[in-house]
Amino acid sequence: MQLAWSPEDEAFRAELVAFLDEHVPPEAAGGFDYADAADRSGGELLPDWARAWQATLFDHGWMIPGYPPELGGRNCTPVQTLIYLEEMASRRVLRSFHFPGYAIVAPSLLEFGTEAQREIVPAAIRGDTVWCIGMSEPNAGSDLAGLQTRAEVHDDRFVINGQKVWTSYATIAQKCFCYVRTDPTAPKHRGISTVIVDMDTPGIEIRPLRHLSGVGGFAEVFFTDVEVPRENLVGELNGGWRITQGSLAHERAGLWVDGVARLETTIEGLVDLARRRGVDRDATVRRRMAELYERAASLRALGYKGFASFAQGSSAPEHSFMKMATSELSKECFEAGMQLQGAYGAVVDPDRGEEQGRWALGFLTSFAGTIAGGSAEIQRNIIAQRVLGLPRGT
Amino acid sequence: MDFSLTGHQQLVQETARQLFTRECPTTLLRGHIEDPAASDPLWRHLREFTPLGDGPLTDLCLFLEEAGHVAAPGPFFATTALFAPLLAATGDERLAATLAGDTTGTVAIAGTDGIWLPNNDPVKTFVPEADRVDWVAIVADGPVLGVVDSPTIRQVHTVDTTRRFFEVDVEPDVAFRAIDADAVEAIVQRATVALAAEMVGTARRLFELTLQYAKERVQFDVPIGSFQAIQHKLADMALDLERATSAVQYAAMTVDAKDADRTRAVHVAKAAAGAAAKRAAKDGIQIHGGIGYTWEHDLHLFIRRAYASEYWLGSSEWHRDRLADLLF
Numbered sequence: 001m002q003l004a005w006s007p008e009d010e011a012f013r014a015e016l017v018a019f020l021d022e023h024v025p026p027e028a029a030g031g032f033d034y035a036d037a038a039d040r041s042g043g044e045l046l047p048d049w050a051r052a053w054q055a056t057l058f059d060h061g062w063m064i065p066g067y068p069p070e071l072g073g074r075n076c077t078p079v080q081t082l083i084y085l086e087e088m089a090s091r092r093v094l095r096s097f098h099f100p101g102y103a104i105v106a107p108s109l110l111e112f113g114t115e116a117q118r119e120i121v122p123a124a125i126r127g128d129t130v131w132c133i134g135m136s137e138p139n140a141g142s143d144l145a146g147l148q149t150r151a152e153v154h155d156d157r158f159v160i161n162g163q164k165v166w167t168s169y170a171t172i173a174q175k176c177f178c179y180v181r182t183d184p185t186a187p188k189h190r191g192i193s194t195v196i197v198d199m200d201t202p203g204i205e206i207r208p209l210r211h212l213s214g215v216g217g218f219a220e221v222f223f224t225d226v227e228v229p230r231e232n233l234v235g236e237l238n239g240g241w242r243i244t245q246g247s248l249a250h251e252r253a254g255l256w257v258d259g260v261a262r263l264e265t266t267i268e269g270l271v272d273l274a275r276r277r278g279v280d281r282d283a284t285v286r287r288r289m290a291e292l293y294e295r296a297a298s299l300r301a302l303g304y305k306g307f308a309s310f311a312q313g314s315s316a317p318e319h320s321f322m323k324m325a326t327s328e329l330s331k332e333c334f335e336a337g338m339q340l341q342g343a344y345g346a347v348v349d350p351d352r353g354e355e356q357g358r359w360a361l362g363f364l365t366s367f368a369g370t371i372a373g374g375s376a377e378i379q380r381n382i383i384a385q386r387v388l389g390l391p392r393g394t
Numbered sequence: 395m396d397f398s399l400t401g402h403q404q405l406v407q408e409t410a411r412q413l414f415t416r417e418c419p420t421t422l423l424r425g426h427i428e429d430p431a432a433s434d435p436l437w438r439h440l441r442e443f444t445p446l447g448d449g450p451l452t453d454l455c456l457f458l459e460e461a462g463h464v465a466a467p468g469p470f471f472a473t474t475a476l477f478a479p480l481l482a483a484t485g486d487e488r489l490a491a492t493l494a495g496d497t498t499g500t501v502a503i504a505g506t507d508g509i510w511l512p513n514n515d516p517v518k519t520f521v522p523e524a525d526r527v528d529w530v531a532i533v534a535d536g537p538v539l540g541v542v543d544s545p546t547i548r549q550v551h552t553v554d555t556t557r558r559f560f561e562v563d564v565e566p567d568v569a570f571r572a573i574d575a576d577a578v579e580a581i582v583q584r585a586t587v588a589l590a591a592e593m594v595g596t597a598r599r600l601f602e603l604t605l606q607y608a609k610e611r612v613q614f615d616v617p618i619g620s621f622q623a624i625q626h627k628l629a630d631m632a633l634d635l636e637r638a639t640s641a642v643q644y645a646a647m648t649v650d651a652k653d654a655d656r657t658r659a660v661h662v663a664k665a666a667a668g669a670a671a672k673r674a675a676k677d678g679i680q681i682h683g684g685i686g687y688t689w690e691h692d693l694h695l696f697i698r699r700a701y702a703s704e705y706w707l708g709s710s711e712w713h714r715d716r717l718a719d720l721l722f
């Protein structure tokens with residue numbers, strides 16, 4: 001156990017810092033700790049500067065540093081990937097405005113895709129292609145395997161009918177990584193396939209939905225007799241469930257870094273807020289702030305501990321805890337920020353409330369973390385059953 | 395920041411695990427309730443490990459986590475986590491004998507308020523194992539240090555039957571000498587992390603007993619561990635335990651490295667260990683149902699240890715208040 005990384009690893013950090021100092025556009029270093037991309041760019045889902053910045057990162061090998069240069073990286077070690085994520089997070093530099101392409105589709109296609117499909121990976125990582133993920137449906141959320149969007153299988157194509165919902169980025173995406181039912185007679189986990197759907201294919205209708213913050217973000221996507229070439233199948237026919245379980249993405253062991261760094265920014269913000277509101281001598285307030293700090297600090301330690309076991313090749317149960325714990329703590333922090341303002345807790349007027357409604361809007365948007373991508377309850381089920389080995393309920 | 399254990403650290407952990415499992419069964423803990431001498435055979439095995447008291451805190455913590463796992467009684471904690479570091483920091487000649495396992499000691503600092511800061515109170519409180527060690531090192535305002543061999547003491551009974559606390563009278567004839575104020579602070583920090591490590595071990599024991607029970611106990615024709623209310627409780631216990639374990643390791647690393655973050659890290663470690671231990675104790679008994687409420691079941695031995703440790707060397711709330719002083 002030691003606090004410092006090796007000199008080679010610190011040299012890696014220095015190189016990154018030099019690159020960032022030279023290239024980060026002012027807009028990418030937002031310093032925000034809440035809301036998603038659209039909320040912070042005035043409703044614009046993918047501003048031009050964000051496209052350019054992601055391409056710059058890719059071209060310099062700083063988009064996914066663990067990948068080889070042709071995939072926007074520099075073949076760095078896992079420790080260096082962690083250092084990269086640390087440095088980006090502590091400076092609050094956003095890599096990309098749309099994560100599905102580089103974070104989900106790219107590693108999945110690298111692991112499960114055909115040769116032709118692997119050729120479209122660089123564009124996904126560089127952000128030249130915007131992807132959306134079509135998993136959730138009106139009747140299939142947490143119970144993803146219950147999805148009903150039907151794809152008839154023909155020799156040369158699939159014909160898709162059905163509906164997806166909560167599809168983030170659907171309004172700007174060129175492609176959808178879409179989960180469809182290809183065998184309605186098989187048990188539900190065994191009849192699902194993954195296909196790549198071009199979003200301009202005839203028969204696709206997109207109806208934007210707004211987030212509770214008021215800005216656009218996700219959408220309903222309707223499929224009516226949408227024809228998809230057979231070669232767009234990813235992995236095996238009826239083998240889609242395996243792909244939902246995620247591939248061994250390079251960065252999985254460091255995904256918590258951003259969540260923890262955000263929390264730390266939020267807690268610093270809370271301390272400043274308490275001072276401005278004149279409640280920083282209040283014993284209850286001080287104890288509450290310290291408790292939030294204690295939880296964030298111990299989660300950072302847990303993240304590092306998990307990383308150490310991951311780097312040694314074990315499955316690192318620590319990571320199962322991180323998403324649930326950081327998202328729930330984030331919710332509590334923003335609510336505490338509202339509470340510190342007393343009667344003004346819910347005010348969002350720029351000239352009356354604090355920080356343009358950072359706390360109230362942050363509170364509302366913090367629910368994304370405990371719902372999207374596996375709710376906090378589902379995370380607890382997973383911890384209980386997969387990490388602790390408890391039997392499934394009946 | 396690298397949390398992976400070195401080969402040496404893995405050995406410390408493995409050795410401790412085997413030794414405590416073998417030498418400190420719950421029958422010993424029960425014997426110790428009637429007669430504290432029941433822990434003497436354990437001490438004879440632990441004597442060999444007192445050099446840990448003058449080594450890296452990370453190693454001591456790995457060892458003590460296993461001590462907490464069995465709620466080990468006896469003078470080991472007082473001697474290695476309090477007495478030896480105090481002797482080492484103040485150049486006391488008893489250090490060599492202590493590290494050789496030939497002599498034992500404890501430390502008295504807290505006054506009537508129970509807070510571990512040097513003071514002039516004539517009675518020192520919450521001094522562990524003061525009746526069965528060779529030396530009691532008294533730290534008073536100044537700070538000054540006086541080491542005595544048979545002060546007037548009175549036992550303070552807590553719910554915990556595995557660790558015994560005493561009040562120690564500071565007699566007028568104690569020969570005090572001046573010591574470094576920073577050294578006192580450093581020793582209390584060290585002991586606080588060491589205690590947090592022990593608490594993590596105790597919390598782990600409570601968690602393991604409970605998880606095992608949840609898998610075995612059948613009601614409504616299924617193991618109670620298949621009920622979601624039970625599963626979610628266990629998931630939350632596991633989270634608190636994992637984060638406390640990590641926070642303690644981190645704090646030990648910062649203390650060893652004299653890192654600037656160590657003061658915060660120490661407070662975080664004790665508060666996080668307290669949160670984990672209390673949750674494991676409360677949910678542990680709840681998940682056990684009636685059997686957990688009995689004297690015969692071992693669970694209460696660990697619940698008692700968890701709670702007495704929570705209030706010793708600063709409660710979670712006390713550490714959060716100190717943390718707040720650093721935040722604001």
Ligand SMILES: Cc1cc2nc3c(=O)[nH]c(=O)nc-3n(C[C@H](O)[C@H](O)[C@H](O)COP(=O)(O)OP(=O)(O)OC[C@H]3O[C@@H](n4cnc5c(N)ncnc54)[C@H](O)[C@@H]3O)c2cc1C
Nearest residue numbers: 133134135136141142166167168368371372373374375377
């Ligand atoms: C901001 C945002 C972006 C999203 N982006 C996308 C996207 O790009 N693509 C996509 O496919 N989906 C997306 N989603 C959808 C998201 O994955 C689902 O909302 C999520 O999986 C939950 O499904 P649901 O909304 O149907 O809720 P439900 O599954 O209906 O859950 C409702 C409640 O019941 C609880 N519950 C359900 N099952 C259990 C159980 N077994 N045990 C205990 N409690 C249970 C849940 O925890 C929750 O509290 C997004 C969602 C949000 C909020």
